[in-house]
Amino acid sequence: MILITGATGNYGGLTIKHLLNKGVAANQIVALVRDEAKAQDLKDKGVELRIGDYDNVESLKTAFQGIDQLLFISASDVEKRLPQHENVMExxxxxxxxxxxxxxxxxxxxxxxSPIAFVAEAHLRTEELLKESGISHTILRNNLYMDFVPVFIGEQVLDQKNIYLPAENGKAGFVLREDMAEATAQILVNEPQETQVLEFSNEENYSYQDVADAISKVTGTQINYTSPSVEEYTSTLLGLNVPEGYVHMFAGFAKAQADGELAVSSTTINDLLGRKATTLEEFVNTVYGK
Incomplete structure (x- = not known):
């Protein structure tokens, strides 16, 4: 039995879709949900629903009974992530x-x-917990979702004709979330027995100048790229009443990209998909193409 946490979220839901597409029987898939009403579509497909909450370790102990493979999708709440992950591991x-x-x-x-140390802490400790657990495991080192590029550059980019981020000339191995989910499904289909660490980065890495150039080409509108200092960027966005939490998150990931932390090239996803992962140009055409 394969249990998918976060089954009603994007990553979990897409992974279940691809497991079914790859021929895994619905009755061999378990979806961990907090609210059955939000997972009726999965139930209709024959997927078993189990109630569980990362904040309730006893609910997880019950839900995990009889599970051969567990897709442990990291919690979305950064502040609560570590204790929630400790519950999952227990x-x-x-x-x-x-x-x-x-x-x-x-x-x-x-x-x-690291400028993204606020993200790193819980992940690093969870990796330690996995190693200490004695359970065989696969750690996916996921690069930034390509899907988040429009969020980072802002929905007004075509009107402003400028991308404004302190990422300098740094590159990142952005990967489309759908590609990550399909590759994850393939790992589960392969039924790994050994412990492994896999780089989920695109073979091609991209800077925000590359993003600007790709949007310019697709739309016929010249998009420029400006890389201010982190201090100027932070001051500017706070002055525009952007919530402080978002400002510091965007600044942190941009600085990490400037520092080369996200510049990782890998063919792992290509190998698992049996094709090349979605390129930035293909993604930009989907989002901004006429």
Whole structure:
């Protein structure tokens, strides 16, 4: 049995879709949900629903019974992530889960000096917990979702004709979330038995100048790219009443990209998909094409 956490979220839902597409029987898939009403579509397909909450370790212990493979999708709440992950690991050990596939993150700097240290802490500790657990596991070092590029550059980019981010000339191995989910499904289909760490980065890496050029080509509108200092960027966005949490998150990931933390080239996803991962140009055409 394969259990997917976060089954009503984007990554979990897409992974289930691809498991079914790859021929995994619906009755061999378990969806962990907090609210059954939000997963009626999965139930209609024959997927088993189990109620569980990362904040409730006993619910997880019950939900994980009889599970051979667990897709452990990292929690979305950064502040609560570590205790929630500790609950998942405690429950997985108690239930005797066979193998865990964990969605971690790409990085080059594991220290507190990293501009994305606020993201790193829980992931690094969770990787330690996996190693200490004695359970065989696959750690996916996921690079940035390509889907987030429009969020980082802002929905007014075509009107403003400028991308404004302190990422300098740094590049990132952006990967489309759908491609990550399909590759994750393939790992589960392959039923891994050994512990492994896989780089989920695109073979091609992209800067925000590349993003500007791609949008310019697709739309016929010249889009420029400006890389201010982190201080200027932060001051400017706060002055525009952008919520402080978002400003610091955007600035942190941009600085990490400038520092080369996200510049990782890998063919792992290509190999799992049996094709080349979606390119920036293909994605931009889908989002901004006429």
């Amino acid at each position: 429950a997985a050990k108690a239930a005797g889960v066979g193998h865990i596939v964990y969605t971690s993150f790409e990085r080059q700097n594991n220290t507190s000096s």
